[in-house]
Amino acid sequence: MLADLFLNRTAVDFLEIVADHYLDAPAEKERELELLAGNFPIIPHAINLSLGSAEGIDQEYLAKLADLIDRLQPPWWSEHIAFTQAGGVEIGHLTPLPFTREAIDHFCRNVATVREAIAVPLILENISYTVNLPFAEMSEAQFLREILERTDCGLLLDVTNLYANSVNQRFDPRRFLDELPLERVVQLHFVGGHWHDGVWVDSHSTATPDAVWRLLEEVLQRAPVKGVLLERDENLPPFSELAGELELARTIGRRCGRWT
Amino acid sequence: MDLKTTQQLLARLYTDAGLRQKFFSEPTAVAAEFGIAADEVRQLAHLSQQQVEGFARSLERKRLQELRRALPVTCQVLGARLEELFARHAAAYQPRGLHRHAADAVAFAAFLSRTPSDIPEATSELARYEAICLRFRLGRSWPLVARFRFDPRVAAGAQRRPGFTIACWLRLGGRVRHLLLTLPIRGLSRGVQHRDTRPTQIAVD
Numbered sequence: 001m002l003a004d005l006f007l008n009r010t011a012v013d014f015l016e017i018v019a020d021h022y023l024d025a026p027a028e029k030e031r032e033l034e035l036l037a038g039n040f041p042i043i044p045h046a047i048n049l050s051l052g053s054a055e056g057i058d059q060e061y062l063a064k065l066a067d068l069i070d071r072l073q074p075p076w077w078s079e080h081i082a083f084t085q086a087g088g089v090e091i092g093h094l095t096p097l098p099f100t101r102e103a104i105d106h107f108c109r110n111v112a113t114v115r116e117a118i119a120v121p122l123i124l125e126n127i128s129y130t131v132n133l134p135f136a137e138m139s140e141a142q143f144l145r146e147i148l149e150r151t152d153c154g155l156l157l158d159v160t161n162l163y164a165n166s167v168n169q170r171f172d173p174r175r176f177l178d179e180l181p182l183e184r185v186v187q188l189h190f191v192g193g194h195w196h197d198g199v200w201v202d203s204h205s206t207a208t209p210d211a212v213w214r215l216l217e218e219v220l221q222r223a224p225v226k227g228v229l230l231e232r233d234e235n236l237p238p239f240s241e242l243a244g245e246l247e248l249a250r251t252i253g254r255r256c257g258r259w260t
Numbered sequence: 261m262d263l264k265t266t267q268q269l270l271a272r273l274y275t276d277a278g279l280r281q282k283f284f285s286e287p288t289a290v291a292a293e294f295g296i297a298a299d300e301v302r303q304l305a306h307l308s309q310q311q312v313e314g315f316a317r318s319l320e321r322k323r324l325q326e327l328r329r330a331l332p333v334t335c336q337v338l339g340a341r342l343e344e345l346f347a348r349h350a351a352a353y354q355p356r357g358l359h360r361h362a363a364d365a366v367a368f369a370a371f372l373s374r375t376p377s378d379i380p381e382a383t384s385e386l387a388r389y390e391a392i393c394l395r396f397r398l399g400r401s402w403p404l405v406a407r408f409r410f411d412p413r414v415a416a417g418a419q420r421r422p423g424f425t426i427a428c429w430l431r432l433g434g435r436v437r438h439l440l441l442t443l444p445i446r447g448l449s450r451g452v453q454h455r456d457t458r459p460t461q462i463a464v465d
Contacts, residue, residue, distance in 0.1 A: 024358050026399035027434060048358075054264035061358075087268035089275055090356050092319050102263045131315050134306030135266065197314060 002032070004239035006039070011243040014041040016229050019077070020048055023064040037072055043187070043227070044069050044077040048090075051110045051124075052083035052097040066117040075226075076121040076186060078156045079114075081107070081147060096129035099136040099143040104150065111151045123154035123186045128161035128202040130168055140165070141179035154186035157223070159216045160202050160231070163209075164193060167200040173215055177222065185223035190216050190249065191231040205234035208245055216249065220256040228253060261300040269294050269304075274316050275354055284309045320350060323364055330365035330394055333412075334372075334387040338379070345372070345379070362398055366391045382410040389427065396429040396436060403430040411442040 005012060015036060022033050036042060046065055049057065069077050082094040097103040114122065126144055138146075148155055157180075166173035190213075192206030208216075208230070219225065228249045232242060253259050269290075272279050283290040291301045324346055328335045335342050349371040355364035369391035372384040389412035396404050408425040429438040 020358055024399070026397060027401075027431070028397075028436070031434065052267075054262065054267055064358075083267055086264070086271040089268075089271040089354060090360060091271050091274050092322060092355075092360070093315075095270070095274065098263070098266065100263070106263055130318070131311045132308065133270075134303055196318075199314060201318070 001236060001239070008239055008243055009039065011239075011246055012040060014043060014227060014229075016043045016045045016078075016231075019044040019046040019065055019068055022068055023061070041074070042072050043074050043229075044072060046077065046079045047094065048084050049079050049114065050082075050084040051079055051114070052081065052103060052107050053086060053110065054102075054106045055086060057110050057113050058085075062114060062117050069118050069120050074120060076123050076154065077118070078123045078125055078187070080125045080127050081144060082127045094127045094129075096127060096131065096133060097143075098133040099138050099140055101137060104143065104146050107147055108150045111153065121154065122151075123156045124148065124151070125156035125158055125189070126161050128158070128164040128168075130199055132169070139179065141176050145179060145181050148181055148184050153184070155180070155184045156187045156189065157185050157219060158189040158202075158231075159219060160189060160191050160193060160208075160212050163212050163215055164200050164202045174218065177219065182219070182223040185219065185225055187227045187229060188216065188219060188225055189229050189231045203234055204231050207237070207241065213248070213252070217252050217256065220253050220258055225253065225258050261296050261303070265294055265296060269296070273307075273312055274319060277316070277351060280312065280316060284312075320347070323350060323355075323361070326361035327365055327368060330362060331369065331387055331390040334369070334383065334390050337383050337386060341379070345375075359398055362394050365394055385410045386412050392427070393429070393438070396438075401431060403428060405429075411440070413440065413442075 005015075017033070017036070022029055025033075033042075044065075049061065049065065051057075080094045081097065083097060084091050084094060097107070111122065124147065126140075144155075147153075162173050162176065165171070166176065190208055191202075191204045192208045192212070193200055193202045193204070194206055195201070216228070220228075230242060230245050230249065232245075236242075250259075273283055279290065287301050287305055288298060291298070291304060296304070324343065327346060338345060346368065349368050353364070353367050353371070355361065355367065357363060369384075369387035372379060372387045375384075385408050389406075389408060392404065392406050405426065405428045408427060409423075411423040411425045412427070414423070424443040426441045427438060429436065431437070
């Protein structure tokens, strides 16, 4: 993949790295990061800060993440509206928060803590989920809106996650978009998933389906998106297929007047 | 029920099959363990067992998928037995930390070596070999030497003859290399130098 990337440099405008892969990393990974950062703008994407944890932020993890972001000096970095650990248990996946005021309060406190360590703007991503928590005091869209407004963060809108939730939770994704502060959208994620046991899984493993392309176009028409990222990291096809999807996203963005 | 308690309970429900089973049959007893008041249990009763079990299975599949990447030959050799053995390991071990998937693989290799009656010794030695490769690749700078009772190159195949093998890992010119020297029962056979030519995974999310 790395060789294909360099052979097709013009097909890729920026890269997103999973920040965790470069924390406490061996020398080979450090060199890989140097090579990538020397040739592409890099956006760090953290997955284990657990911004929604009522127990607060892991300071050791935060210090390592802050160091990585400081070295890369990206225009923004991203994390998820989720929690990944509690009571000494690492869940191993992004996990939904209850849509409550208490969860929003903890989330905002954690973002304030993170901002003391990292000055680079943070944007927050919506997750896909398959467990509905029974403590909701508001809708998911209201929950996201309040978090984004109280933290004054940008939104990394994962269009595929939105599609997955709309299919699994049976709601209209366009009405969901109506409730979001779309003026805060900075970046998009898109990719394909698959069906498993009657659930549409955001597995990053297939070509982007038509329904996600249509949703992507709708968001690009309505939101001031700066970057669109194909989040394919499983079951990788030949690079030409990935480049084709990137080109299509670029074309849609152009059609929507987001870039030239 | 405060968020901290809720998250602690959810984290355990997602990752602990025993607690899950108990919770969905006796929610009040589990709630009491977590200091949750009886009247709050009614709220928790709305948690869908089907959804929680489905999410828990997806977490196990993810761990297994990472294990297949970390110990590819071992997993291939274990074949149909892999899932059952991994389920036994996963029930007793929860990985943590930045390199949690590597930690999981190393712990699984240790689990295999503790269950000699279940699998051939050659397979547990193969797992130990792959786990050491993984640990070395994750950042050790100094050379590492380990001894094996089977040649890991043939432990996967039909020729599972015991063969005293010394393996050495080192970094040369910034790349991981390792050397294997095997002494079969009938005497010295060969020494082979391997260069690590596996492509580095690009971490693009």
